[in-house]
Amino acid sequence: MPNATITLRNTATGQTLVTQTTDAGSYTYPNVPVGDYILTIECAGFAPATQELKVALNQESSANVTIQVGGVVGQVEVTAANEALVQIESSQLGRSFGTRQVQDLPIFGDQKQLALLSPNVVQQAAGTAGEGGTVGGVRSRYNNFNVDGIDNNDPSITGEQIPLIQDAIQEFTLLTNNFNAEFGTAGGGQFNTITRSGTNDFHGSGFLYVQNQHLNAASTAEERQLRAPTPTLRELPRYRDARYGATLGGPVMRNKLFFFGAVQHAHN
Template identity: 35%
Template sequence: MNARERKMEPMVSSRFVGVVSFVLAVAIAALCDAQTFRGSIAGRVTDATGAVLPGVTVTATNNATAQSRTTTTSDTGDFSLPDLALGTYTLEATLQGFQTLKVTVEVTVSRVSSIDLKMGLSTVAETVQVSAAILTLDTKSTALSNVIQPKQVQDLPLNGRDFTRMLQLSPGVAGTSVNGVRTRGNNYQIDGADNNDAFQNIAAVNQGGVSGIAGTLLPIEAIDQFSVQSGGSAEMGRNAGSTVNLVIKSGTND
């Protein structure tokens, strides 16, 4: 190996490392972008006196698909079930010596449904089931979020059947401008995937067509939930206005 080849070797190595680092950064960013279209359930389990209960088995079962996720409370009685498909869930908490508790929880897009469970002592096997859905609050995020539920999505008289009209149902919105940010300041997503026109920075779906190419129209009937978030965390990112997330309907066991 001559002197010139020895001099070029570290340059090639550093370029290779730089390219690999860039590819990994892009891949990680893409994965992060696709983590916002589902919901989560989190909370704490205590006994009748308010003392935390570790080791409680908490299971969330989707009422439409019967799919379930299970976790166990920590030493502080806390539990978390992230990345759940949207829908209505039956949350069940079980621990030997305590009454089995069942409650109904609604999981919505890009939200953490926070719920605290209180279990009573039991001398015999018995179950306490709360038939009405419990009011849940997202206490984990500082984002301002508005979720349009499936029935509203289907029943609203939208001009031109354009989903962007639902933006106006959120506070701080004028037309498609959120909190005074220009109309191109929104980050549009479908099931957490990018839905932005690279040139105009508007929703890629539901355009009238560019340069004679027919546009793609998304039927309102295909939308399950519509979410608008502003002032969110770095998880959302990209645009200063808001993150507009459409969730497409999925199948059930019916």
């Protein structure tokens, strides 16, 4: 439908983007932040139509909506299921992890551990340079790290320059092959992370992750030494690893300006 008004509203922040369709009835929103949106289509002589839309990291989202002829009193609502997106617009290969997965999976505060859940990614050999594992058979020293679209590489260790707090991550994507031209700085895996932001509602959290010799199970070798007729190990070696912190986010000016902060302390 040509010359239709398209409004895209972020359900968390209330921020809106408005554009119009071309003569061919197509429309494009470039550089949209990740999140959940409501798409509204309005055109003179037709009933307004709305559709739920999810924008994910490193993926192109599309919405083709059919509107009905009618007066302005009518409205068509289309609810889109949150299913995995099948990308037909891009040849990039990779895998994405949302906020829930980042927080719930046992990654020990390091989102790079999620890469090991992706196909053709294996743990790098001990003592080798780099971080993030071996992606597609390429050495880990050739991996590339970005945070919110900004370079986060430390050449001295061929890894991340600034480690991220686990509860401050909104989405993590690992691209493994056929990258777009924007990822031309390295030949390994492309580790892209988006941090969380404030919304129109105040929200916060506190967290505590603890590991020690009382909570962790003994290894096979330690179990053998403990149960030997003449034990060579009386008790498990002392070990303690604790991470605790908090997050807080909310509006400074509703629908316009927001804040989000996270702090973490590690003790081992």
